[in-house]
Amino acid sequence: MTPENREETPLLLRPGGSAPRGRRVFLAAFAAALGPLSFGFALGYSSPAIPSLQRSAPPAPRLDDSAASWFGAVVTLSAAAGGVLGGWLVDHAGRKLTLLLCTAPFVAGFALITAAQDVWMLLGGRLLTGLACGVASLVAPVYISEIAYPAVRGLLGSCVQLMVVIGILLAYLAGWVLEWRWLAVLGCGPPTLMLLLMCCMPETPRFLLTQHKHQEARATVRFLWGSDEGWEEPPVRDEHQGFQLALLRHPGIYKPFVIGVSLMAFQQLSGVNAIMFYAETIFEEAKFKDSSLASVIMGTIQVLFTGIAALIMDRVGRRPLLALSGVVMVFSTSAFGTYFKLTQSGSSNSSHVDLLTPISMEPQDASLGLAWLAVGSMCLFIAGFALGWGPIPWLLMSEIFPLHIKGVATGVCVLTNWLMAFLVTKEFTSLMEALRPYGAFWLASAFCICSVLFTLFCIPETKGKTLEQITAHFEGR
Known part of the structure; x- marks a missing residue:
């Protein structure tokens, strides 16, 4: 194979290569998609929580109409900042580590809401969960697209939005039976599970190649797809030149x-x-x-x-x-x-x-x-x-x-x-x-x-x- 032809070789399969059939790629995608599930729960949390907080009596914090509007809207602003932070982290820390890191503000934000004694603690918790939402909404699709082979990339990539809407629905349903503090405790569950599962999952092969870890990239493909048969390692450009x-x-x-x-x-x-x-x-x-x-x-x-x-x-x-x-x-x-x-x-x-x-x-x-x-x-x-x-x-x-x-x-x-x-x-x-x-x-x-x-x-x-x-x-x- 000449260098010119090698330049055009796709990442996944050489001609005649067998289609991957590994199942661990689905487990890895599920682990990453717990981030969007947490993100959806954080978005849906405000709908049942705000009426509960507006009815609460001292010493519990109580939201007036102005504070309630900020309680719902502040998530979108901090999520925008999380998108910028996630863009930097995904290139410098890697896809897996960025997913692990975003669990911290999720858990910390819901824990702060659970312990809230005043409105500022509530808004602080929402800021933290919003920041995590921004990071998760960026890194989860990237991680999943880079570990999936073409035949299932649409299925697994669409599960990101599916987990978001499941998270929203979970918050609505749980809000019928749980008051706002216990609902926030429930919000700590998905990111904690993601932390445990992602610790057992590998970095994406594409990111490993940018770090010149060729053997690790091939081992990751074997782990996720069951075999590296038909996998052709693509040439890697100078990925550290950065965006200009x-x-x-x-x-x-x-x-x-x-x-x-x-x-x-x-x-x-x-x-x-x-x-x-x-x-x-x-x-x-x-x-x-x-x-x-x-x-x-x-x-x-x-x-x-x-x-x-x-x-x-x-x-x-x-x-x-x-x-x-x-x-x-x-x-x-x-x-x-x-x-x-x-x-x-x-x-x-x-x-x-x-x-x-x-x-x-x-x-x-x-x-x-x-x-x-x-x-x-x-x-x-x-x-x-x-x-x-x-x-x-x-x-x-x-x-x-x-x-x-x-x-x-x-x-x-x-x-x-x-x-x-x-x-x-x-x-x-x-x-x-x-x-x-x-x-x-x-x-x-x-x-x-x-x-x-x-x-x-x-x-x-x-x-x-x-x-x-x-x-x-x-x-x-």
């Missing part, structure tokens, strides 16, 4: 950069946080006896359809699922906007309260029917989002970047995602005042249309390709 702005002139760098950042932005601009914000109000309009059931129903739909996406990801492909997901969200957000158009007062000087509570202009039966239209469109949106735009941006983020810029590039993507989540959540009420609620949701529908067009014209299919083949595609090789 001049690199953005190269198509192999700026193309995945634009795709990764755009995916994260479109995910948040789809309106998913606004839909979740309205969930309980809409279920009340539909005469549900227990409107808090809305959160559990939404969480169950997310888990179900994210699981379906994981199972079919490596058969259908990333692009078709993204496009289908976007089309479903276009129709559901349009229907949701139409609901508000039909039920809201047309007066331009309505109060802020009017914006949050639909005002029926129809007889009671018709109003109830419209509320069920909103429930249906809301459930359809969550199903469509979970099928594509929920899991796939995180999966593609871990697949498309060359190894020597992966830490910085994934850090920028995670930072974009969390900052957009904060801005959309924080400014959505202002947007509703300017455009009315129906206008705000129709704007979300327009962004969903843009996401479908972006998928069709800009995103390459990565199904069944090695990470080296994906990099070669962007470089034009």
Whole structure:
């Protein structure tokens, strides 16, 4: 084999090599995915905890409305910082050690909440768990994509988002029977289990090769896949050159950069946080006896359809699922906007309260029917989002970047995602005042249309390709 031909050899299989069948790769992926499970639990924790904290009596800390809003929002800000920190750690400390390190702020944050005697201790605990969320949301997809072979990379990569929504649903369900302190104690469980399991798991072969540990990399492949038959060690560039702005002139760098950042932005601009914000109000309009059931129903739909996406990801492909997901969200957000158009007062000087509570202009039966239209469109949106735009941006983020810029590039993507989540959540009420609620949701529908067009014209299919083949595609090789 000539050096020129060796340069093009994929990481995983030589021609004629047998497909890997090792099962330990699934255990390693599960261990890493406990980070996203912890991340989901931390996100979902505020929903049942805030009402409990608002009802608490001294000497327990009590949240007023202002403190409650910060209790929910501060996670997104510290998670954005965690994304930047994770981008640095994943390149300098390695994928495995970064996963181990992020368990510390998870456990410390929930422990601080458990022991909280005042509001500042509560907010401090949320800051720590948010920091861990940012790191985990970056490093878990990277670790899983680098240990998986192409035939299962979509399945395992989609499990990151699946574990996030399972964590959210777990927090909702546990919140029915546990008060906020014991709920925080439960939050210490997943990161502790991840710490124990990850201690037994190896570093990724790709990172070991950047450290010139060739024998260890091959031993890792044998451990995870059961055999290194057919595995060809790729040539390693000088991975320590670091990221420089001049690199953005190269198509192999700026193309995945634009795709990764755009995916994260479109995910948040789809309106998913606004839909979740309205969930309980809409279920009340539909005469549900227990409107808090809305959160559990939404969480169950997310888990179900994210699981379906994981199972079919490596058969259908990333692009078709993204496009289908976007089309479903276009129709559901349009229907949701139409609901508000039909039920809201047309007066331009309505109060802020009017914006949050639909005002029926129809007889009671018709109003109830419209509320069920909103429930249906809301459930359809969550199903469509979970099928594509929920899991796939995180999966593609871990697949498309060359190894020597992966830490910085994934850090920028995670930072974009969390900052957009904060801005959309924080400014959505202002947007509703300017455009009315129906206008705000129709704007979300327009962004969903843009996401479908972006998928069709800009995103390459990565199904069944090695990470080296994906990099070669962007470089034009």
